[in-house]
Amino acid sequence: MQSKTRMNVYFDPALLKQVEALSLRRNVSKSAVIEAAVASFLSADASERLEAVFARRMDKLGRQIDGLDEELAILGETVSLFVRFWLTITPPLSETAHASARAKGAERFDGFLQTLGRRLATGDRFLKELSRDVDSLRSDSLNSDSGRANGDPA
Template sequence: MVEKIRHQLFLPKPVSDRLEALAAKPGASKSAILTDAVTAWLNRRGASELEDRFALRLDRMTSAIGRLERDGHIQLETLALFVRYELAIQAPLAENDSAGRAIAAKRFEAFIAQVGRQIAAGRRTIVDSFGAVAESGQ
């Protein structure tokens, strides 16, 4: 048998009247109703504490994801503008310029290889380039 401790409560008249009406039903008692109500309230409070503990961390993660999304948009816009600029200033190759196309293919392969090396090494060109400029005092 569970040990029970007596508590004396003061309830507002309307709440007390509702408790009396509920306890008047067969198989109900004030103690059982109040035990259920207090247990439910404590359980909700425990869930709220758990939410409070993780809310700050979730807010920080949401902010970080927002910054990553913003940075991704900046990178894509920068790349798109660069490509548009390059296509606007570079003259197209003539159809029969096989030497020019061969040089372009080699440059493209070198570019792809460099991107692969940078990613594999975990380096970022912008950070590395601007970090070197900042350290040299330029």
């Protein structure tokens, strides 16, 4: 058995409470917690481990940003297709119809805002629904294709 040398050190009370809490959680002595912390601090590869932690975090953030980029592209395409479709099918209004169209438009826009508020409050998101719909269509397509491959009629 390797002998250890005793050392007396002073800790900030808050830090000592953290050491005590960790030793209780891990069911080890406070000396073992301190020894592991000092060994980690003095080890040559501590900076490499820290760099690896940062690299993993940066990779995760990069994937999240990629997902946001895709969602933003979908939103932009959706809005542009809607505007193009709406401009294509909507005939111009006569001067006499402008006032009633504005009033009806304001009423419909208020309804839209109320619906939007409800959806945001419940956490429903169009892109989540869209991805669920696309996923279900893909799985239905795969199931029907595998059924045909097994000789099942379509």
